[in-house]
Structures are given as C-alpha cells and as structure tokens.
Amino acid sequence: MQRLPLSYIRPGMKTFEEVVDAQGRVLCGKGVELTESMLQKFQELGVSYITVEGTPVKLPWEKTLEEELELLEKRFSGVKDEFLLHVKEVLKEVLMMKHSSGAKNG
Amino acid sequence: MADPSEKRKEVKKKIRKLEGLPALPPIIQKLNALIEDERSSLTQIADLIEKDQVITTKVLRLANSAFYGFPRKVSTVQQAMMLLGINVLKILIMTSSIFEIISKEDVGLWEHSVGVAACAKILAEMKEVSDPQEIATAGLLHDLGKVVQMIAFKEDYEEVKRKVEDGLSPLQAELEVFGIDHAEMGAFLMMQWNLPERLIEMVNSHHDLSRSKKYRKESALLHLADLLVHARGYGETTYVGLPPFDPKALTILKVDPSEIKEIYLKLEPRLYELKFFTEELKREMT
Ligand SMILES: [Fe+2]
Numbered sequence: 001m002q003r004l005p006l007s008y009i010r011p012g013m014k015t016f017e018e019v020v021d022a023q024g025r026v027l028c029g030k031g032v033e034l035t036e037s038m039l040q041k042f043q044e045l046g047v048s049y050i051t052v053e054g055t056p057v058k059l060p061w062e063k064t065l066e067e068e069l070e071l072l073e074k075r076f077s078g079v080k081d082e083f084l085l086h087v088k089e090v091l092k093e094v095l096m097m098k099h100s101s102g103a104k105n106g
Numbered sequence: 107m108a109d110p111s112e113k114r115k116e117v118k119k120k121i122r123k124l125e126g127l128p129a130l131p132p133i134i135q136k137l138n139a140l141i142e143d144e145r146s147s148l149t150q151i152a153d154l155i156e157k158d159q160v161i162t163t164k165v166l167r168l169a170n171s172a173f174y175g176f177p178r179k180v181s182t183v184q185q186a187m188m189l190l191g192i193n194v195l196k197i198l199i200m201t202s203s204i205f206e207i208i209s210k211e212d213v214g215l216w217e218h219s220v221g222v223a224a225c226a227k228i229l230a231e232m233k234e235v236s237d238p239q240e241i242a243t244a245g246l247l248h249d250l251g252k253v254v255q256m257i258a259f260k261e262d263y264e265e266v267k268r269k270v271e272d273g274l275s276p277l278q279a280e281l282e283v284f285g286i287d288h289a290e291m292g293a294f295l296m297m298q299w300n301l302p303e304r305l306i307e308m309v310n311s312h313h314d315l316s317r318s319k320k321y322r323k324e325s326a327l328l329h330l331a332d333l334l335v336h337a338r339g340y341g342e343t344t345y346v347g348l349p350p351f352d353p354k355a356l357t358i359l360k361v362d363p364s365e366i367k368e369i370y371l372k373l374e375p376r377l378y379e380l381k382f383f384t385e386e387l388k389r390e391m392t
Pocket residue numbers: 248249288289312313
C-alpha cells in the first residue's frame with residue numbers, strides 16, 4: 001500500500017483503505033478502482049490523501065531500509081551519550097517497522 | 107580578522123534597520139489596526155486578508171502543510187483563523203516572505219525547519235504546553251538567524267561555512283565571524299517585528315538553555331525538537347551529525363526516554379507528508 005496526495009492519484013489505481021472526506025464521511029470503500037469522475041469529486045470535497053494498493057508511484061526521495069540505516073550510523077558516529085544512543089535504537093526500530101509494513105502490502 | 111564585538115554591533119544595527127531583509131507585507135499595518143480595534147469582527151479581518159490574493163495563497167498553503175497536521179483541508183482564511191488563531195495567522199503573514207526565501211535559497215534548511223515545527227507541535231500536545239499552533243510556528247522560525255546570515259551577510263556566511271568545513275563547530279564559527287550566533291540573530295529580528303515574547307525566548311535559547319528565563323519548558327521543547335529532527339535525518343543544516351544536546355531539556359520538559367518512541371511514531375507520518383509539500387514548492391520554483 002502507498003499513501004499519496006490526491007494529485008498523485010491516477011484513474012485505475014485501487015483503494016487500499018476507505019476514502020473519507022473532511023467531515024469523516026466515507027466516500028468510497030476499499031478495493032475500489034478509482035475513476036476520473038471519482039477523483040474530481042474527491043477534489044471538490046477536499047480529500048487530501050488516499051491510500052492505494054501496491055506501490056504505483058516511485059517517489060525519488062524515498063530510501064531503502066539499508067540506505068536509511070547506513071545514514072543513521074553516519075549521523076550518530078562517535079556518539080557515546082546514553083540518551084542519544086537510546087534515540088538511535090528507537091529510530092532503528094521505527095525505521096524497520098516502517099519498512100516491513102510497506103513491504104508486506106506493497 | 108575583524109573584531110567580533112565590532113561586527114556584532116554592525117550586525118545588530120543592520121537588523122534593526124532591516125537592511126537587506128525583505129520588507130513586511132504592506133497589509134500588516136492595516137491588519138494590526140484591525141486586530142487592536144475591539145469593534146472589528148473576525149469576518150472583517152478575514153476579508154482584509156482575502157483581498158490580498160498572494161498572501162492568502164501563501165497562508166493557506168502553510169496552514170495546509172502537514173506540520174500543523176489538520177485532518178481537513180483549510181480552504182478559507184476564516185477557517186485558518188479558527189484553527190490557528192489570529193496571532194499565529196499574523197505571524198505566518200509577516201514571515202511568509204522569509205519562508206519563500208528559505209525554500210528558494212536552502213531547501214535543506216527549509217525541510218529542517220518544517221520538520222522541527224511538526225515535532226515541536228507533537229511535543230507541545232504531549233506535554234500540554236499551551237497553544238501548540240504557536241509552538242509549531244516557533245519551530246518554523248527557529249533557524250531564522252541563518253536565513254538572515256544567508257541573505258543579508260552573504261560573504262560572511264560563506265566564511266562561516268569555510269570555518270565549519272575546517273572543523274569548527276557551527277556556533278563557534280558564527281561567533282568568530284559575526285560575534286553573535288544565529289539563535290540570537292533570529293531572536294533579535296523577531297523582536298524588531300514585535301513577535302510574541304515567548305517565541306523570541308524559545309528561538310534565542312534553542313542551542314543554549316541557560317538563555318531562557320521565563321519560558322524554560324518551551325525552550326527545552328524546541329531544543330529537543332531540533333535534536334530529534336537532526337537525529338531522524340530530515341532536512342539539512344550545517345550540522346553533519348547531531349547538534350550538542352543538553353540533557354536538562356528532558357528534566358525540564360519531563361520527558362522520559364521511554365516516550366521517544368511514541369514521539370517518533372507520531373512524527374514519521376507527518377514527515378512523510380511534509381516531503382510532498384516541500385517537493386511541490388521546489389517544483390513550483392524551477
Ligand atoms: Fe539552530
């Protein structure tokens with residue numbers, strides 16, 4: 001699954017989650033193939049993000065887990081403070097969680 | 107080498123006169139008059155702002171950016187006023203030209219600033235610090251002094267960068283070149299703009315908590331937010347690794363290390379969305 005701003009959504013992409021409007025009303029269920037007219041309507045109703053199936057859009061700034069972890073090591077090189085090392089461990093955990101949930105569905 | 111204390115005076119004088127800095131939007135005077143006049147209504151204030159299309163567009167874009175994290179789209183000035191409060195809205199209007207300059211001159215610093223804004227707001231909500239919207243705005247402005255260096259003191263700023271490359275810490279390099287660091291420079295400019303005292307103190311002390319007197323909790327919050335965003339590696343500043351961190355911030359703010367995970371779990375989706383926001387700005391500018 002991939003969460004994307006409405007402007008990145010193209011007809012033919014399938015919803016992974018329900019689409020809700022600003023007031024929390026459900027506009028569209030999950031597993032629905034989106035059409036041009038649906039997107040138009042979402043735009044009018046102020047929908048800002050939609051979560052779709054798979055990973056249809058390659059985001060040039062997204063890094064792989066390996067890249068993320070390598071950069072993390074770099075940022076923390078030489079750090080010995082106990083609290084800061086704790087922050088580093090937490091970040092590792094959060095990054096791994098983020099990447100595993102993406103891979104499972106993507 | 108120039109005498110840093112002389113340079114310090116020169117820098118302050120230049121900021122006081124707003125030399126080389128963008129002028130405040132003309133709408134600000136009228137806006138202030140309206141806000142001070144108790145008889146004026148919110149609708150009147152919103153009408154005034156909406157007459158200025160450029161400002162309206164900029165303000166709505168900031169209000170919709172993920173660092174505030176509103177679940178619904180903010181489409182009118184009225185809505186922005188309800189969600190952010192008139193004071194925060196005024197600050198966004200006053201500083202909109204500065205934000206435009208940061209996003210043009212130094213995207214890395216811009217990303218860092220919006221990241222810190224998002225993190226500061228999350229911390230303010232968790233720790234029940236009053237007016238998280240305003241706290242987020244302090245995050246947005248915290249490295250304002252660097253922008254001042256970048257646009258009003260171009261050559262000196264290059265000198266700072268050289269010194270950092272030679273191994274000096276960024277703050278030390280600033281002190282050698284300017285006799286004043288970016289935290290104090292930013293706070294000084296905010297004073298000229300009559301921004302709230304609380305925000306000025308936060309910005310002034312974001313690398314040195316001993317500078318905060320009245321708003322110690324808020325200052326500790328900004329210090330921690332700056333560290334956490336650097337640690338996450340969002341945006342870019344003169345720090346290649348982490349900025350010096352004062353553990354007193356944790357005691358003052360009553361943050362237990364076990365809470366760090368919760369903070370990052372809230373921050374991560376915000377940063378994900380913010381990236382689209384900054385990328386969009388980048389595209390519009392090229
Ligand atoms: Fe800073």
